[in-house]
Amino acid sequence: xxxxxxxxxxxxxxxxxxxxxxxxxxxxxxxxxxxxxxxxxxxxxxxxxxxxxxxxxxxxxxxxxxxxxxxxxxxxxxxxxxxxxxxxxxxxxxxxxxxxxxxxxxxxxxxxxxxxxxxxxxxxxxxxxxxxxxxxxxxxxxxxxxxxxxxxxxxxxxxxxxxxxxxxxxxxxxxxxxxxxxxxxx
Amino acid sequence: xxxxxxxxxxxxxxxxxxxxxxxxxxxxxxxxxxxxxxxxxxxxxxxxxxxxxxxxxxxxxxxxxxxxxxxxxxxxxxxxxxxxxxxxxxxxxxxxxxxxxxxxxxxxxxxxxxxxxxxxxxxxxxxxxxxxxxxxxxxxxxxxxxxxxxxxxxxxxxxxxxxxxxxxxxxxxxxxxxxxxxxxxxxxxxxxxxxxxxxxxxxxxxxxxxxxxxxxxxxxxxxxxxxxxxxxxxxxxxxxxxxxxxxxxxxxxxxxxxxxxxxxxxxxxxxxxxxxxxxxxxxxxxxxxxxxxxxxxxxxxxxxxxxxxxxxxxxxxxxxxxxxxxxxxxxxxxxxxxxxxxxxxxxxxxxxxxxxxxxxxxxxxxxxxxxxxxxxxxxxxxxxxxxxxxxxxxxxxxxxxxxxxxxxxxxxxxxxxxxxxxxxxxxxxxxxxxxxxxxxxxxxxxxxxxxxxxxxxxx
Amino acid sequence: xxxxxxxxxxxxxxxxxxxxxxxxxxxxxxxxxxxxxxxxxxxxxxxxxxxxxxx
Numbered sequence: 136x137x138x139x140x141x142x143x144x145x146x147x148x149x150x151x152x153x154x155x156x157x158x159x160x161x162x163x164x165x166x167x168x169x170x171x172x173x174x175x176x177x178x179x180x181x182x183x184x185x186x187x188x189x190x191x192x193x194x195x196x197x198x199x200x201x202x203x204x205x206x207x208x209x210x211x212x213x214x215x216x217x218x219x220x221x222x223x224x225x226x227x228x229x230x231x232x233x234x235x236x237x238x239x240x241x242x243x244x245x246x247x248x249x250x251x252x253x254x255x256x257x258x259x260x261x262x263x264x265x266x267x268x269x270x271x272x273x274x275x276x277x278x279x280x281x282x283x284x285x286x287x288x289x290x291x292x293x294x295x296x297x298x299x300x301x302x303x304x305x306x307x308x309x310x311x312x313x314x315x316x317x318x319x320x321x
Numbered sequence: 322x323x324x325x326x327x328x329x330x331x332x333x334x335x336x337x338x339x340x341x342x343x344x345x346x347x348x349x350x351x352x353x354x355x356x357x358x359x360x361x362x363x364x365x366x367x368x369x370x371x372x373x374x375x376x377x378x379x380x381x382x383x384x385x386x387x388x389x390x391x392x393x394x395x396x397x398x399x400x401x402x403x404x405x406x407x408x409x410x411x412x413x414x415x416x417x418x419x420x421x422x423x424x425x426x427x428x429x430x431x432x433x434x435x436x437x438x439x440x441x442x443x444x445x446x447x448x449x450x451x452x453x454x455x456x457x458x459x460x461x462x463x464x465x466x467x468x469x470x471x472x473x474x475x476x477x478x479x480x481x482x483x484x485x486x487x488x489x490x491x492x493x494x495x496x497x498x499x500x501x502x503x504x505x506x507x508x509x510x511x512x513x514x515x516x517x518x519x520x521x522x523x524x525x526x527x528x529x530x531x532x533x534x535x536x537x538x539x540x541x542x543x544x545x546x547x548x549x550x551x552x553x554x555x556x557x558x559x560x561x562x563x564x565x566x567x568x569x570x571x572x573x574x575x576x577x578x579x580x581x582x583x584x585x586x587x588x589x590x591x592x593x594x595x596x597x598x599x600x601x602x603x604x605x606x607x608x609x610x611x612x613x614x615x616x617x618x619x620x621x622x623x624x625x626x627x628x629x630x631x632x633x634x635x636x637x638x639x640x641x642x643x644x645x646x647x648x649x650x651x652x653x654x655x656x657x658x659x660x661x662x663x664x665x666x667x668x669x670x671x672x673x674x675x676x677x678x679x680x681x682x683x684x685x686x687x688x689x690x691x692x693x694x695x696x697x698x699x700x701x702x703x704x705x706x707x708x709x710x711x712x713x714x715x716x717x718x719x720x721x722x723x724x725x726x727x728x729x730x731x732x733x734x735x736x737x738x739x740x741x742x743x744x745x746x747x748x749x750x751x752x753x754x755x756x757x758x759x760x761x762x763x764x765x766x767x768x769x770x771x772x773x774x775x776x777x778x779x780x
Numbered sequence: 781x782x783x784x785x786x787x788x789x790x791x792x793x794x795x796x797x798x799x800x801x802x803x804x805x806x807x808x809x810x811x812x813x814x815x816x817x818x819x820x821x822x823x824x825x826x827x828x829x830x831x832x833x834x835x
Binding site: 149150151153154191194197198199200 | 798
Binding site: 442443444445764765767768769770771772773774775776777778779780 | 785786787788790791792794795805806807808809825827828829830831832833834835
C-alpha cells in the first residue's frame with residue numbers, strides 16, 4: 136500500500152553547493168539519498184513530494200559541510216501481509232513467477248500458483264497447469280495476496296515479498312473472469 | 322594655541338566638538354564669529370545654513386559655568402553597566418574638575434570601551450588560569466616552606482603550609498591566632514588595654530604564683546604572686562573559689578595562716594594522689610588545667626602599640642567569646658581560623674577571610690597574585706553555603722561523570738556499576754570528552770556555529 | 781552586528797576557511813588564494829554566512 140508520510144532527516148549540504156538555492160539543493164540531496172531506499176518500518180521511499188521545513192544549519196568541527204534537519208513529505212510503499220495486489224509478471228523461472236507489484240517485485244512460488252500440479256515449460260518460458268491447461272507467462276496481469284515480507288535495508292534488491300494465488304478470486308485476470316462466468320452459468 | 326582656545330571657548334558655549342574644531346580649523350576666532358552672518362559662516366566651514374546659524378547663536382551666548390550639574394552627572398554614571406567601584410571612581414574623578422558635556426560623553430564612552438575590552442570572554446578557562454597563577458608563585462614558596470615568621474613574638478604558620486591549610490579548609494589552623502582591636506574607650510588607654518588582655522588570656526594557677534610541693538607534710542602550696550594577681554584583677558578568694566569550683570578533686574583547700582598562700586591537702590593519704598593533684602594544679606593544658614580566668618582557647622596575649630592604638634595579638638582563637646567582651650571592637654577584630662568565621666559570622670565573611678588570608682600569605686612572601694584568581698578559588702570553596710576544601714572531598718570530589726571516574730581508578734567496576742544501574746554520562750566535563758574524542762567544552766570547543774543565509778558577493 | 785568573543789571569532793573564521801578550501805563560493809572579490817586569508821577578509825566585511833548560537 137502507498138502512504139504519504141511526514142519524515143524528518145538530517146541532510147549534509149557539502150560546501151561546494153553553498154550559495155545555490157537551499158530548498159532545491161536539499162531536495163536534490165534528499166532524493167539522491169532516500170529515493171529507492173528501504174526502511175524496515177516505513178517500507179520503500181518512492182518519491183520525496185515536498186519540503187515542509189528546513190531547520191537551523193549546524194556546523195560541526197572538522198567538517199566543511201552544513202547539517203540541516205529537514206522535515207518533508209514523502210510517498211512510501213509499504214507491502215503489508217494479507218494485502219491484495221494487482222501485478223504483472225516480469226520473469227518466469229523454474230520455481231515460480233516474479234510479479235511487479237509497484238516499486239518492488241514479489242514472487243509467486245510454483246506451489247502457490249494454483250491447486251493444480253504446475254510444470255515448467257522452459258522452451259516457451261511458461262508455467263503450465265497440468266489439469267486445466269492454464270498457463271502464465273511474462274506480461275500477464277494477475278491478482279495476488281501478499282503472504283510474506285522480508286525487507287532488506289542495506290540492499291533493497293535483496294528484499295523478498297511472497298505472494299499467493301491459491302485462494303478464490305486470485306490468479307490471472309482471465310482465470311478470474313472464467314471462474315466468475317462459470318459460477319454465473321451454474 | 323589660539324586655535325585651541327577657540328575650541329575651548331566654543332565648547333564652553335555648548336557647540337559640539339566636531340563643529341568647534343571645524344570653526345577653529347578655518348582660522349576663525351570667537352571674535353570673528355561675532356561679525357559674521359550665518360550664510361557667510363556656512364560657506365567658510367562648509368555646513369548647512371541652519372547649523373551655521375546655531376553656531377552663531379551659541380557663540381553669542383554667555384559661557385555656561387557649571388556645564389553638567391553634579392546630580393545629572395551622577396545619574397548618568399549610575400546608568401552605566403560597570404561595577405560599583407568603577408562608578409565611584411568616575412564620580413569622584415569627574416567632579417574634581419569641570420568638563421564639557423562632550424568631554425564627559427567621551428570619557429564615559431571610553432570607560433565603557435575599556436571595561437568591555439578588559440572583561441574575560443565567555444568560555445575562557447578561568448579555573449586553569451587561576452590554578453597556574455597561584456601554582457607558579459607556589460613553587461617559589463616551597464623553598465621557604467615551614468618557616469615561621471614572628472608577628473610580635475607570636476609565631477604563625479606562613480608560606481606554603483599556610484596556603485595548603487586554607488585550601489584544604491582545615492577545621493583549625495596549626496597556629497590559630499587573633500588580632501583584637503579595641504573600642505575607642507580602650508584603644509588609647511594602656512591600663513585598660515592590659516586589663517582587657519588579662520581578661521582574655523587563659524590563666525592557670527601556675528601563672529599566679531609558685532606551686533610548691535611539700536611531700537613530708539602531704540601538702541601542695543600555691544605561694545601567691547600578688548603583683549600577678551593584681552594585674553589580672555583577681556583576689557585570693559576568687560582563686561580559691563575557682564579551684565574549688567573547677568577542680569573536682571578530693572582535697573581540702575584552705576587559705577594559709579599568712580593569708581598569702583593556699584594549702585591544698587589530698588584527702589587520701591598517699592603520694593600518688595599528691596602527685597596527681599600537683600599535676601592538675603601545674604597544668605596549663607586547656608583540657609586538663611584548671612582555668613582561673615580568661616578564655617580557654619587563648620593561651621597567650623601580647624599587647625602592641627600600633628599606630629595610635631593598642632592592639633592585642635593572641636595565640637589561639639575564640640572569635641565568638643572574644644567579640645562578646647566589653648571593649649573589643651568586633652568589626653575590626655580578626656582571626657585566622659576560617660572555620661570559626663564561617664560559624665560565627667557566616668559564609669560571606671568566610672569567603673572574604675579566605676581571600677584575605679591568601680592575599681596576606683602570598684603578599685608576606687613578596688608574591689603578587691591578582692586578587693581575582695583568589696576570589697575565584699574562594700567563590701568555588703563557598704558557593705554551596707559551606708566552606709569546602711579544594712580536593713577529593715570538596716569541590717573536585719563531586720565529579721558525577723562515570724567515564725572520568727572510571728579513567729581514574731578501578732575502571733571495570735565503575736563501568737560495570739554504570740551499566741547495571743543505567744547511569745547516564747552527559748559528557749560535560751573535560752576528561753569525558755577527551756575520552757570519547759570530542760572537542761572539550763571550553764574556549765573554541767564551546768561555540769555552537771549556525772549557518773546564515775548565503776549572501777551576495779561584496780567588493 | 782553583535783560582537784563576538786575571541787573564541788567565537790576563531791571558530792567562525794576557521795569553519796569558513798574550511799568551507800572555502802572545500803569549494804564553497806567566496807563572498808568577497810579578492811586575488812587572495814589562501815582560504816584563511818579569504819575568511820579573515822570576509823570576516824572584516826561581515827559577510828561570513830555563519831553565526832553563533834548562544835546558550
